[in-house]
Amino acid sequence: MTTSSTPLTSRLRVRPILLTVLTYLIALAFLFPLVWMLLAALKTEAQAFATPPVFRFTPTLENFQKALPAYFPALKNSLIAALGSTLLAFVLGLPAAFALAVYPTRRAHGTLTWMLSTRMMPAVGVIVPLFLLFRNLGLLDTLGGLILMYTTMNLPLVVWMMHSYMSEIPFAIYEAAKVDGASVSQEFFRIALPLSMPGVAATALLALIFAWNEVFFAINLTSADAAPLSVFIGSFKTSEGLFWAQMSAAATLTVLPVLIFGWLAQRQLVRGLSFGAVK
């Protein structure tokens, strides 16, 4: 605190309170779009786009009921694509992370960096050939095709994060196992995997969020049958005051699971988002 003529005690009391109020106000502003969306979801269509806005109303769940028939197929696709790609990324990524962490070679660091760099590849750099390939292989508008692409997106994340968790397991444990004659697969299944379960949970949560929220591949590689929630919500983009309440209900149902997962995983979020660069 600076030295000034104001009595120290009053300064210490007033300024923190003002700063706290300011923090709450900014937070309120940031949450407003989401609160507004939730409120609209609970209004009738007429109330949702009334001017001046309606602040006092009797909440109704009618919009949620109306949105559900179109929401469920997209929800099913989003769930399958997110879970499928997370699972596949783990099947491919866990052994790689384990090998790179426990059997580091001179090339291990280069391999890790290269894998990470594939995450920086703009999707537009690969979409054209992938679209043509998918078309020829009959993968367009299929969940299989979407899972393939989301796995590409999540695989570097899984390898990188699981590598960092598996590197934290004391090396002596592996050595003791080796003395006892453990094979590579035993080391993986009996030691590395069980001991890095918290990491698996955190990484899975992040991978699920990323796949759930993905837009570009969803829009360009699916149309109807395999369209996930991002495509479904996109269909509301021209709803000029016609279906705001219903749109809000569908949007609320779409973002709520991710919000809850994200709030729960916020500490791991930093690690995953910065690839461990900031701890």
Place this chain on the structure above:
Amino acid sequence: MTTAAPPTTATRVPPAPKRGVRLTPAALVWPALLYLILTTQVPFFMTVYYSFFRYNLVDPTSRPFVGLANYAALLTDPQNVHILVNTVVLAGGTLLLTLVIGGALALLLHRPFVGRALLRTLLISSFLVMPVVTAVVWKNMLLNPVFGFFSWLVTRLGGTPVDWLAQYPMASLIAMITWEWTPFAMLILLTGLQSLPDDQLEAARLDGAGPLQEFRHIVLPHWTQAIQVVVLMETIALLQVYGEIYGSTSGGPGIATTNLPYFIYQKAFAEYNIGLASAAGVITVILTNILAVYLLRMISRSSGGRAHA
């Protein structure tokens, strides 16, 4: 510690792999490696290949080799320069705003007060929201000139209603994406702040440093790495913004909010111009990589310096 940090195990002595073990470590890495090569490197080389042809899906039988003509067409059309500028303005403007607002929020949250943990948790929400949801909710319910909340607010304050997306398309888009990405900057910067030892600040205060001096000489140097991480991650992500544009302005009015990814989407999936879209894709990858490599160097240099200090 850093993005480029080598695996901590690199310093350990790797045990010699046993003879006769069928499952070798290399065999464990290859599936993942192969998968990524097949789904990123191979398609990218195909993109490069297509970029040398005049190739339109409307007439797939004719596919003449045109060399660099697609690139020449892209780089000489003044409209495309505009799109390149849009891409940079959108990414740069958003990055700057998220750093300033996210930094301020991080500083505000780095003090004890009632409800801090809850507020911190709630404040990451907008980052978790699907880009398309952000776009449709903002476009319809907040930015709509007649029924939108912001127009009502402006009217209440004595102004005239504003058609935000028509009059200030780029500013509206930047506001929207800043809303989404500020929590990211805040999270990373707050984590950076929390690793700042308290005794440094106390020592500075005892030496009579004011809040500004404290910020400039202690907080800011310590923050460098976190700031660089935000810059790197956001640059890569913001150059690829797509869902927000798709869901709100569709690149318009005109080409006012068309960035490179959205342009490629239009060329490839509306005009079926595979050759031109591929060339634009290659340019985007090169642009992203130049920036990423430059920023990564900056990060490893400064963190290397920190390690030796």
